[in-house]
Amino acid sequence: MCARAAIPAEKRLAASPVPRTGKNLAAFRRALLRWYDRHRRDLPWRKTCDPYRIWLSEIMLQQTRVAAVLEHYRIFLERFPSVEALAAAPEDAVLTAWSGLGYYRRARMLRQCAQELVQNHGGRFPDRAEALRTLPGIGRYTAAAIASIVFEExxxxxxxxxxxxxxxxxxRDLTDQQIWQQAQSFLNTSRPGDFNQSMMELGATVCLPRDPKCPTCPVRKWCVTEQSRPSANRTITMERRASSPGGTLTPSSSRQVKKEIWCVLNQRDGYIRLVQRPRDSSLMPGMWELPQLSRKPHRTTPSAPWRTFRHSITRTDFTVHVHAGRAAAAKGKWIPVASIVGLPITGLTRKILKAAAII
DNA sequence: GAATCGTGGGA
DNA sequence: TTCCCAAGATT
Structure with missing residues (x-):
């Protein structure tokens, strides 16, 4: 738990109507926090109260699994140990550290936010969600997460x-507004940061989307869904809320588009041929990747691809044939292999270069 | 409000 | 293999 900041009394005492008695509510909070204290995962951002580190973890974790974040988090902090270091860094350096994590706009806004903090806030983070909310890349969730975890708002x-x-x-189905309201009414205001994390931890490790582990749930006796389950051996999965008001579960289940592409892994004398995506591209702008062929090669040597990868980007499933050798690659630049580590490359490129033992 | 933005892993 | 995602924010 991090140091408590001074919070106005009216907010601390604000009470929303809840469908439980005060006694039940207190027991619910106690049970969840007790479970969290005993079972929470040991994660690096749970060992610090540094707002910079908490902020970084929250941005990295957006739509991204913990397992994918861990290594990037460590390396990013080595490279940019403070808001000032991040604010002073070239955008490409930040993108390089972000390479492979996806959603690269997060990295650019992270840097913008750092610059704004240095220029307008003396390098310090605002301690209220309302103020944090105005910063680049910080939305309603992230603002509340930082404010509650770091400043105990x-x-x-x-x-x-x-x-x-x-x-x-x-x-039952609730609108977004009702969900925020319910979450606020559940909140243990003595340990808001821990309580918020306990709700998320429960969802991430017990109250799973498809196969909830109800028998081990610390708050099952307050759960309508668990109570209505016909048998402990059966599982109830979340039903889709395709067109219900406030429905946000699954955004349009448009099926994946399949595409086949061919690219060239062109190496020579310690150099490799890479091309930079347009700076104004909506997809991975400014990042480097292997030169692509417009269509399947049929007269090249060798004609068979060196290797084939599967890679999905947003809603497109790519089958990527990588051809090795000296195929003419008019586009791109010769990049020293040793300098690739300092270049923002796409996740696919990273995957291929690793498979080729180049990086 | 809907569409968009990456990736790797598990069921 | 295929599908479904995971600590959202922006436009």
Whole structure:
């Protein structure tokens, strides 16, 4: 738990109507926090109260699994140990450290935010969610997460986990507004940061989307969904809310588009041929990748691809044939292999170069 | 409000 | 293999 900041009394005492008695509510909070204290995962951003590190973890974790974040988090902090270091860095350096994590706009806004903090806030983070919310890349969730975890502001977070947990507890569909309201009413205002994390942790490790582990759930006795389950051996999965008001579970289940592409892994004398995506591209702008062929090669040597990868980007499933050798690659630049580590390359490129033992 | 933005892993 | 995602924010 991090140091408490001075929070106005009216906010601390703000009470929303809840469908439980005060006694039940207190027991619910106690049970969840007790479970969190005993079972929470040991994660690096849970060992610090440094707002810079908490902020970085929250941005990296947006739509991204913990396992994918861990290594990037460590390396990013080595490279940019402070807001000042990040603010002073070239954008490409930040993108390089972000390479492979995806959603690269997060990295650019992270740097913009750092610059704004240095220029307008003396390099310090605002301690209230309302103020944090105005910074680049910080939305409603992230603002509340930083404010509650770092500064102990009693404000609830709602992410995908919390949404699912609240819906299950209630056993019915709620609008976004109702979910935020419910989360706020559940909040333990003595330990808001820990309580928020306990709700998310529950969703991430117990109240899973498809196969919730109800028998081990610390708050099952307050859960309408669990109570209505016909048998402990059966699992209830989240039903889709395709067209319900406030429905946010699954955004249009458009099926994946399949595409086949060919690219060239062209090496010579310690150099490799790479091309930079347009700076104004909506997809991975300014990042480097292997030169692509417009269509399947049929007269090249060798004609068979060196290797084939599968890689999905947003809604497109790519089958990527990588051809090795000296195929003419008019586009791109010769890049020294040794300098690739300092270049923002796409996740696919990283995957291929690793498979080729180049990086 | 809907569309968009990456990736790797598990069921 | 295929599908579904995971600690959202922006436009």
């Amino acid at each position: 009693p404000t609830a977070v709602v992410d995908g986990n919390v949404e699912r947990v609240v819906q299950r507890l209630q056993g």
